[in-house]
Structure formats: C-alpha cells, structure tokens
Amino acid sequence: MPRCADFTCGRWRPERLAPKWAAGLRFNGHWYCSRECVEHAARIGLDAPAIATASAGALPPLKLGVLLRHLGAISEDTLDRALESQRSTGRRLGEELLALNQAPAEAILKALAAQSNISYLPAFDVTRVMHGPSWLPTDTVRALGLVPFEANEAQKRLHVVCTAPVPRSAMRALLKLTGWTAEPYMVEDDTWQQALRTYRSTAEVSGQRRETVTVVGPDAAAARIADSALLDRSVTMRTANCDQYTWVRVEGKQQVSDLLIPTVEEPCPAVRIAR
Numbered sequence: 327m328p329r330c331a332d333f334t335c336g337r338w339r340p341e342r343l344a345p346k347w348a349a350g351l352r353f354n355g356h357w358y359c360s361r362e363c364v365e366h367a368a369r370i371g372l373d374a375p376a377i378a379t380a381s382a383g384a385l386p387p388l389k390l391g392v393l394l395r396h397l398g399a400i401s402e403d404t405l406d407r408a409l410e411s412q413r414s415t416g417r418r419l420g421e422e423l424l425a426l427n428q429a430p431a432e433a434i435l436k437a438l439a440a441q442s443n444i445s446y447l448p449a450f451d452v453t454r455v456m457h458g459p460s461w462l463p464t465d466t467v468r469a470l471g472l473v474p475f476e477a478n479e480a481q482k483r484l485h486v487v488c489t490a491p492v493p494r495s496a497m498r499a500l501l502k503l504t505g506w507t508a509e510p511y512m513v514e515d516d517t518w519q520q521a522l523r524t525y526r527s528t529a530e531v532s533g534q535r536r537e538t539v540t541v542v543g544p545d546a547a548a549a550r551i552a553d554s555a556l557l558d559r560s561v562t563m564r565t566a567n568c569d570q571y572t573w574v575r576v577e578g579k580q581q582v583s584d585l586l587i588p589t590v591e592e593p594c595p596a597v598r599i600a601r
C-alpha cells in the first residue's frame with residue numbers, strides 16, 4: 327500500500343476503504359494525498375538546482391562594427407560617429423546606426439545574423455506563421471522570443487524567427503520542455519512583432535486550452551501547480567531556465583500551463599508585457 331509521496335506527510339493510501347479519497351492526486355507520477363502535499367512537493371521541486379547553462383560558442387562573437395565594415399555597409403567615419411553618439415544614447419550599435427540612418431537595415435540584419443552565426447530573412451512573409459504550428463501558448467512564444475513558422479515533424483525541428491541577440495537559453499529551454507529543436511532565423515524587430523501578432527490571431531483560432539501565467543516567486547508557482555493538480559487529478563511539472571525567468575511547464579490531460587517565474591528584478595520586456 328503506497329504512501330503520500332510528500333516526505334513530510336507519508337499518509338497511507340487507503341485503497342479499498344475510501345476509493346474517492348484514495349484517488350488522490352498524481353504529481354510527476356507519484357501519488358499525493360492532498361492539494362497541500364502537491365503544493366509542498368512542487369515548491370521543493372522548484373528549488374532544485376538550476377541546470378548549468380551551456381556556454382556560448384568557444385570563440386567570442388565578432389564585433390558588429392567590424393562585420394559591417396567587412397560587408398562594406400559603413401565607412402570608418404560612420405562607425406566612429408555611431409560609437410561616439412552611442413555613449414550618450416546607450417543604444418546598441420545596430421540601433422544607433424539605424425537611428426542615425428547611417429546603414430541599410432538589411433545590412434545590419436545580415437551583420438547581426440552573421441555575428442550569431444545564424445541565417446536571416448530580410449523579407450520574411452509573416453503569413454507563413456499562419457500555416458505553421460500553433461501549439462505553444464502565445465505568451466510563452468512572446469517570452470521565449472521565438473515565433474514558430476514551420477515545423478519538420480520527422481526531425482522535430484521548429485523553424486522560428488527571432489531578433490538579436492539570439493535567445494539561446496530560450497532555445498535550450500524549448501528543447502528541454504517540448505523536445506523540439508529550434509532552428510532560428512533572424513528578422514528585423516518590426517517584422518518579429520508582426521509575426522507575433524499573426525501568431526496570436528492564429529493560436530486563438532485553434533482554441534486550445536493552453537495558458538501562460540507570469541507568477542512572482544516559487545511559492546506562487548507551487549500554489550498554481552497544486553491548483554492544476556486538483557483540476558486535472560494528475561499533472562507533471564518540468565522546469566527550464568531562461569535568461570530572465572524560469573519556465574515551468576505543467577501538463578495534465580485537459581490542460582497545459584506555462585508558468586513564468588521572473589528571476590531578475592526587472593524581467594525582459596517580453597515577460598513584462600505578458601502580465
């Protein structure tokens with residue numbers, strides 16, 4: 327006769343006498359006697375040591391200015407001027423050059439993509455997003471910074487558009503929690519926003535019961551997970567760390583919830599908007 331898997335509880339599971347109660351709740355495959363015990367277990371699970379984030383490539387990325395010079399997109403003078411004004415504006419070099427109208431947007435995109443060693447799509451047709459996969463909740467897509475537009479089911483590869491810098495940790499989190507490998511293509515910021523809007527309208531049409539919730543701290547996350555367990559009777563929880571938040575995926579038969587727990591005081595804009 328099994329016991330409640332919460333080690334501080336250890337209540338016996340009364341299989342014959344109280345079948346209703348004996349049903350209990352399943353969390354990550356183990357039996358728990360109550361919502362409180364699931365919450366406790368989830369809270370402990372969220373404290374598990376973070377997975378070490380893989381280091382970026384062995385070589386430091388080439389500087390954007392060097393790449394743009396190499397592409398012949400800007401002159402030495404232009405670069406100097408942009409670097410100078412960058413000091414007062416605090417903008418990134420690519421943004422600065424665009425703001426000063428000193429380099430074609432496509433050249434900057436090309437250089438940013440080269441810097442990250444990925445492909446780029448200068449004229450991305452956002453309607454492709456409508457025909458792509460839509461099983462990720464929109465707010466998760468937004469927080470990850472990766473908008474899917476095509477899937478290779480056989481290879482479990484998801485073609486996604488992103489902006490610079492490439493959200494590598496989000497790509498690793500996606501692989502860990504969904505089993506899909508993201509193949510990123512860089513697009514301009516405005517194009518990415520359009521792609522996200524298109525994704526939102528497409529995902530809403532599909533009407534799946536999937537939600538994304540930003541929660542402050544692991545206590546609030548554990549309470550949410552316990553609520554899901556109560557609703558679905560059996561859920562699993564898996565976690566992955568992104569740069570600025572922990573992504574917790576809670577899956578049951580009827581619903582999938584993505585919980586985003588910001589890990590920095592001021593989360594990235596994507597997470598902030600998701601609230």
Ligand SMILES: [Zn+2]
Binds near residue numbers: 332360
């Ligand atoms: Zn218990």
